[in-house]
Amino acid sequence: MKWRRRNEPVEAEQAEDVAVPEEEDPQAVADRAARVAAEAEAERVRTAALAREARRRTQGPFDLTEISxxxxxxxxxxxxxxxxxxxxxxxxxxxxxxxxxxxxGAVVVLGPSTLQLQAFAAPRTDGIWEEGRAEIRAQVSRQGGASEDAEGVFGPEVLARVPVRTDDGRTGHRAVRFAGVDGPRWFVRAVFGGRAAVEREAAAPLEAMLRAVVVDRGDEAMAPRDMLPLRLPPQDQARPATGQPGQAQSDPGQPGQSQPGQSQPGQSQPGRPQPVEQQQTPGSGTGSPASPDGGDDGLGPLDPFHRGPETTETR
Incomplete structure (x- = not known):
C-alpha cells in the first residue's frame, strides 16, 4: 500500500477522479423543469380527455354511428x-x-331554465374544448364579467357572471354555465341559463336531455370550428312529447294555434303543443364554439346573454 502525506500534490490522473463538475446554468435547469412540467400537464390533459370520451360513449351525447x-x-x-x-x-x-x-343554434326552454346548443366540426384526433374555454373566459372578461373554471358532469366547464341591463336601466349580472362535449370529429357547446346555471336540481333535466342528444356529423369535409348545418324540424317533429318529463315519446295530438297568454315557456297545456320559436340573429353565422356575442374575432354568432326579436311558429 502506498501512503501519501497530507500536503503531497495529487498526480494528474488522480486529480481527474476528484474533480468537481462545473455548476449547470440555472436557466437551463429552469427550462428543463418547465419542459417536464409541460409534458406532465399534457399527459394529464390527454388522460382526462380519454376518460371523458370513454364516459361519453356510454352516457352520451352520442354520435349517430354509435346508437343501436x-x-x-x-x-x-x-x-x-x-x-x-x-x-x-x-x-x-x-x-x-x-x-x-x-x-x-337551438335553445330549449324548460320551466325557468334554458339550454342553448350549437354543433361544430372538430379535428379527427384532438378536441377543441380546452382551447374554447380560454376563449370564453377572455370574451367574458372583455364584456366586464367574471368567470371561473369548474368541474361538471360533462367535464371541465366555465361558470360566468356577465353584465346585463335591467328593465329599469340599471346594470345587473346574469349567471351562465358553459359546458362542452368533444365527440368524433364534432364538438357540442351547451350553455345553461336561468336556474340551471346555478342550481344542480334545476339543471338535471336539461343535463339528461343533453346526454340523449345524437349528433349527425356527416361525411362532408369541414374545417375545424365550422358550424355543422342545422335545419328546421319536420312538421310532425316540431312539438314536444306528451309523456313523462325526461321521456321521449311521440305526440299524437293535432297542432293548435298558439295565442298570447295561453301558455308560459316550459309549461304544457293539454291538447296544445308548445311552439317552435324562430329567433333572428344578425351576423355572418361563422365562427367558433367559444362565442358569447357574435363578434368578428372568430368567436361565433350565437349569443347566450341576449335575446333579439322573436317570431313564433306553431306546428
Missing amino acids: EEDAARPRVDLGALRLPAVQGMELRLELEEKTQRVI
Missing part, C-alpha cells in the same frame, strides 16, 4: 346535425341568421 337501431327509432326532433329528445313541457327556439335565415 332501437335507439335510433326513438322519437327525436331532427334539426339536421343535432337530434334532440322530445320532452314534455319543453319549448324549442331556433336561432336564425338574420341575413340568410339559416338555423345556427
